[in-house]
Amino acid sequence: MPAEYKPPLNPTLEAFGARIRARRNELGLSQEAAAEQIGVHWTYLGQIERGQRSARVENIVRLAAGLGIAPGQLLDGLPVGDD
Template identity: 65%
Template structure:
């Protein structure tokens, strides 16, 4: 019996990945084709799209540049991860 697919890390990574996938599909690119200008491997891009990777800022910027979109378009309005805000 095959292993069940890994779930997204959280709602934030899931939504970010959905946005990356939507933009890639909008461009008509495969993961393999999109990974080249993004400067990451296609397997890493797949994990991003499935919400299974939490990314560094530099990687988010590289992905956005590769997909010819402003980083803010991928980030604006994302759900805040649990424990992400605290009162000071």
Template identity: 60%
Template sequence: MPTPTPDRSVVNSTTAAFGERVRSRRQELGLSQEAAAQRCGIHWTQFGKVERGQRSLRLETIVRIADGLAIDAGQLVSGLPLPEWRGRDQVQQ
């Protein structure tokens, strides 16, 4: 029986845009994924998934990444596209 291949798709447009920002900042600093991951306190394979938009993150992890990349967490998340949500139209504001 063949080994199932892991899903390598982007979670959504929000995670993709966040990952692009993380990659851009890492490159500005001249860091490899491994070096950046070490500074952020996460495993390099997980860091790569973040950059590819394949991980949806907890707030604590976003703050950790921002700290490791010497950038304000707000700069990484401000203006990101909203994730698709089926119930959005049903919520009254």
């Protein structure tokens, strides 16, 4: 594991990021192309996908719209952490 590896902040963000990545891959988009389509910076999208950053409600809506899905599809059934 590289020295600069930064783990996900918690299981909720890790699962949320995995859903974002899965949808992006479903659409056949690179992080850069998806970020442009969503309207965010590609480094922000990468942090979200790795569970290293928590998205604000406004950005969850933006992510969902840019990926062509409902926000609920990104949120329903996520694990709830104790932190």
